[in-house]
Amino acid sequence: MSKLIVITGVTGVQASSVASTYLQLPGWRVRGVTRNPSSAKAIELQARGVEIVYGDLNYPDSLEAAFQNATIIFGVTDFWTIFQDGGSMTKKRPDQDLTEYCFEVEVQQGKNLADVAARIPTLERFVFSSMASANKWSKGKFPRVYHMDSKAVVVDHIRSLPGLKDRFSQIQAPIYFNLLWQWGLPTTPKKQTDGSYRISGVGPAIIPVPFGDVQNDFGPCVRAVADGPPGLNLLAVGEFLSWDAYIDIWCQSQGVPNGGYEEHTIESFENLLPGGLGREFGENVLFAQQFGYDGGDPTVVRPSQFDIKMTSFKEYCKRTDFSSIL
Numbered sequence: 001m002s003k004l005i006v007i008t009g010v011t012g013v014q015a016s017s018v019a020s021t022y023l024q025l026p027g028w029r030v031r032g033v034t035r036n037p038s039s040a041k042a043i044e045l046q047a048r049g050v051e052i053v054y055g056d057l058n059y060p061d062s063l064e065a066a067f068q069n070a071t072i073i074f075g076v077t078d079f080w081t082i083f084q085d086g087g088s089m090t091k092k093r094p095d096q097d098l099t100e101y102c103f104e105v106e107v108q109q110g111k112n113l114a115d116v117a118a119r120i121p122t123l124e125r126f127v128f129s130s131m132a133s134a135n136k137w138s139k140g141k142f143p144r145v146y147h148m149d150s151k152a153v154v155v156d157h158i159r160s161l162p163g164l165k166d167r168f169s170q171i172q173a174p175i176y177f178n179l180l181w182q183w184g185l186p187t188t189p190k191k192q193t194d195g196s197y198r199i200s201g202v203g204p205a206i207i208p209v210p211f212g213d214v215q216n217d218f219g220p221c222v223r224a225v226a227d228g229p230p231g232l233n234l235l236a237v238g239e240f241l242s243w244d245a246y247i248d249i250w251c252q253s254q255g256v257p258n259g260g261y262e263e264h265t266i267e268s269f270e271n272l273l274p275g276g277l278g279r280e281f282g283e284n285v286l287f288a289q290q291f292g293y294d295g296g297d298p299t300v301v302r303p304s305q306f307d308i309k310m311t312s313f314k315e316y317c318k319r320t321d322f323s324s325i326l
Helices: 013-023 040-047 061-067 079-084 087-091 098-117 146-159 214-227 243-254 266-272 277-291 313-319
Strands: 003-008 028-034 051-054 072-075 125-130 168-172 197-202 209-212 233-235 239-241 258-264
Touching: 003 013, 003 061, 013 028, 013 040, 013 214, 028 040, 028 061, 040 051, 051 061, 061 098, 072 098, 072 214, 079 098, 079 146, 087 098, 098 125, 098 146, 098 277, 125 146, 125 214, 146 168, 146 277, 168 214, 197 243, 197 266, 197 277, 209 214, 209 277, 214 233, 239 243, 243 258, 243 313, 258 266, 266 277
Parallel strands: 003 028, 003 072, 028 051, 072 125, 125 168, 168 233, 197 258
Antiparallel strands: 209 239
16 A cells, blocks of 8 residues: 655745655655645646645645645745745734744744644654754844744644654755855855956855755655654755855856855845845854854754765756856
8 A cells, every 4th residue: 555745835945856756756645735736836746746735834724634644744834935925014013024924924834734744643754844943052142043943943843742743853954055046145156347256145254054955855865854763853964065165166167267255244234135134044144154054953963874865066066057147
């Protein structure tokens, strides 16, 4: 009898990687949950063999049927979708930062997801896409990395659920390789008047932080976590890179001169990325540089401990078309 993995947010980068992995495994059925089953990405996944069903993390009742008979549930919430939703600005309190509002919504979505998963009798493993609490591990030095802290709050909630805590593991995504050039952030390599390419960011140029090819490598990491004992906490890092190494490898791969790295303070970065995004991103990087992306949590394990082949940044650059920013 086949087993069933149910994947929330299946059209997203993390979840679609998980779907791709399990579609290749004999004896597994893949059910993908999405708010928009008629989207182009959902239709593409359906054509590849994913059972697409409707579900919205804001409405727990919509998840009940979607989760039925699941052997594994991969749960992911998306702070950035909430941030980019034009309606969020009108829903937040007048005195509230948009990022704080997104924190509150994401926490509730994660709790909804966990509460429904806890009631599924067939469930063997609940794998949640989490992050370290920057506020907790920095002892309050970085209190406004809301997209990290929100997921950590959800993890605390999961551990409080008798029906889930012993069937639960977590996986942490690194900084996406593609995030730094596809989102129009200052970290995108920009051509200078002398023909060289430069990036801008927060924090010293030489301190490495974890990056990864989430689109291709995340699925195998989730499989390793799901196959292991409960309680695993895997950071799916492909490579630790400093800003200096990032721009150097990228320039070499494209055959263009290296224009270096321009360091910003949080305040100057906020001017480049208003609306709370500059501080959110900046504190995230500084936390990772000063305390470790996982906060130094001793329970965190790495892909090398599972013999998973991860993509290096050099390999990623070699196979990626960067013509849109050259």
